[in-house]
Amino acid sequence: MWVQTAQVWVNENYKDVPGYTEVPEDGRTGWRTMFALTRALQHELGITSLSDTFGPTTESRFTSQIGAITSATKARVVQILACALWCKGYFGGDILSGRYTEDIAASCSSVKRDMGLSDTSPDITVKIMKSILTMDAYVLVRGGDPTIRSAQRWLNATYLSRRDFAVVPADGIFSRDVQKGLMFAIQYEIGMADGTANGSFGPGTVAGLKEKGTVSLGMVDGTRRWVRLFQSALAFNRRPVPVDGSFGTSTKVAVQEFQEFVRLPSTGIGNFSTWASLLVSTGDPDRPGTACDTNVPITATTAAVLTGAGYSVVGRYLNGVTKRIQAVEIRTIHDAGMSLFPIFQEYNNAPGYFTGDIGYRHGSAAVLRARQLGIKPGAVIYFPVDWDATDGDIEALVIPWFEKVRDGVRRARANEYQIGVYGPRNVCQKVCDRGLAVSAFVGGISRGWSGNLGYPLPGAWAYDQIQELKVSTPTGLVEIDKVIVSPRAAPIGPDAVLPTPSRTVTDASGTRVEVNDWFWRLSELTYQAECALERSVGAFAVRKYATELVLYHLQKRKYDDMQFRAYTPQPESVMTDPVQAALLSAARQSFHDSAALVPVEDPLYDVANYAGDLEHFAASTRGYVQWSYTSDGSVGPGDLGAWALDLVTFWAEYATARSADSSLTVGSWCGYRLGYGAAGESSFGETDLIADIDAFLVAKRLLDDADRSLADAVREILTHDDDPRWRYRTFLRERFADDRTRIEAAVHHLFVNRTPWVFPAVSAKLDGARRPGEQADDGSVTEVELVTELPTLARVFADRLLGAPRPPLP
Structure with a gap:
């Protein structure tokens, strides 16, 4: 009832304001209601170009005009706060009265206490108000983890006083905003000043972690908080670890398990490579990988160079005019001692390619091509989501698309081939969770994708793409993507491929081996x-x-x-x-x-x-x-x-x-x-x-x-x-x-x-x-x-x- 009252109030009072967008009066809280309240606040601050974003102009004017919402604040701003409190699940008092009551003050204190702040005074400053006008929760939500919530609250309590650190949710869910907050905290511990720290994993952060960030058994936090930050990063990656600032045996065990999971040397030490794998989807891109993928056909010369560089697995495309793998190439790969994993991709790099018809056709075409190439049943074929699909995109487009891919793969025979998914971490996890893929080829290389920020490496990962490279061969440069291989991967070796009939063709262009067209x-x-x-x-x-x-x-x-x-x-x-x-x-x-x-x-x-x-x-x-x-x-x-x-x-x-x-x-x-x-x-x-x-x-x-x-x-x-x-x-x-x-x-x-x-x-x-x-x-x-x-x-x-x-x- 009170959420609906808030929606009715904000519409009635601001519907005639240029730039305001009315919200459905359905009694259901959500981003549209929070955006409406944000625009209402901007209008009260004298901003004429309204937007859904609580940006620098809104922050500056809030600070200069209001400072903090208290009992002395004008009624309209208090009413906006009251509406937001109701929408966040806190008692917001009588919206229509506009009075800053003791009940509202108590709710404000509860919000700050739930965030983890030691200062629980009812005053609502700009950072607090900005957070309240989001859908972030400050209590443990369904699916949330208490240890993660503890780490979130500690981050708020410890670093909110820094200029650019924003309130992070305290809901027990690792997210993009939590990831960014953790990065700011690390940069502050490195010693970066306000204005220098930016929440990004850049050269300064890399250098600082290498110089100062190593943690190991027996270390305890003092003036610097490296252990607790490292434990927080482990917790955010779903590792059972205390977040107490003391590197004990349980922390070491958690580190070793994580290192084994992401294929790092199992040292139990929080070194740079481990930090990198905890913080960004590429991890340390310079670490060695034993697999690669490429859209360039593998010749005997290229295969020799790749194996000499330590690569034993190669991902190749089943389809395409020039980049698709040929039967003779499979023999070349296997003759070089390598194995392969097949990918079927026709664009797949924008929402428009994710229709049911396209998904069904891709699944069916992949099976036919795999059969023709002699790939035995049971192999995993990876179908890409090569764009930054959001949660909404995943539910509306990606999941239905993979359901049709599944139908296409099963068009002739049930379960002839297995389905794998390529894409951001979030996509891979959700497609696998729905049972639509058995294996994930993670596009970790695109660490700017939102689907790679605030999401741990999926449990079903088989391949993790981390770095673009150009490999020099006697015939020129070959572009590859370096890939880390999981023990769960099942690349195709020579025993998993039947020979494909071929014929030798000689014409004006020379002699070559082609598939038998019959x-x-x-x-x-x-x-x-x-x-x-x-x-x-x-x-x-x-x-x-x-x-x-x-x-x-x-x-x-x-x-x-x-x-x-x-x-x-x-x-x-x-x-x-x-x-x-x-x-x-x-x-x-x-x-x-x-x-x-x-x-x-x-x-x-x-x-x-x-x-x-x-x-x-x-x-x-x-x-x-x-x-x-x-x-x-x-x-x-x-x-x-x-x-x-x-x-x-x-x-x-x-x-x-x-x-x-x-x-x-x-x-x-x-x-x-x-x-x-x-x-x-x-x-x-x-x-x-x-x-x-x-x-x-x-x-x-x-x-x-x-x-x-x-x-x-x-x-x-x-x-x-x-x-x-x-x-x-x-x-x-x-x-x-x-x-x-x-x-x-x-x-x-x-x-x-x-x-x-x-x-x-x-x-x-x-x-x-x-x-x-x-x-x-x-x-x-x-x-x-x-x-x-x-x-x-x-x-x-x-x-x-x-x-x-x-x-x-x-």
């Missing part, structure tokens, strides 16, 4: 498929079909006729549950819409990126995924969509050629063509054979590990492209157990076995052509040929897989 696109398609399925209401029931969506999308341009639809039907067409079928159908359409943005017609899907036939690979892989695989000397249904019916088609091609030219033989004609040549030269050329082999290898990995993605399985194969025989050796081992007899037995089984799923398929594929060992309609094949045709065809197929030299052209 794999890059496939990773994007795989991610889009997972996202489409995860958006489904019944995601738990259909998310396993991501591979199906991608493979069908890749094959349908060439292999989407009735034969293939019968062999590998779309799962939703054969589901017995209509609800599940509808969910998968809707997800397929959603994926199709997004995949259209990454068309398979893109020139990046050419043989420069993949040695096999892309559509063939996709269709064959779907066959294996749906029908599974076998590893013996027989032919399974999965083989039919791959090498088996390709071999049948190839045989039919030979049989047709043989009927026209009796000089042809299986060994020479088939040996020269089977698995060789460009597309079109043979019905079973090299691109077809590679597609069939890769289809088996990929499908086996997917079937053996249900959680493995299509892109990840393909990654394993493409990273061995520098060894042309790797896929053949692996296929031989996994499909035929490195046994030639199994290969030849499988070919024999293909053509002679009457298994229901093999014989009709072979017959249909032959399309009237004879089988190996069958006489031609014209009886032109000799008996010797007929006996050897199938064994020879089996041998030729085995030779091709085993890497035998290519026979000459017949």
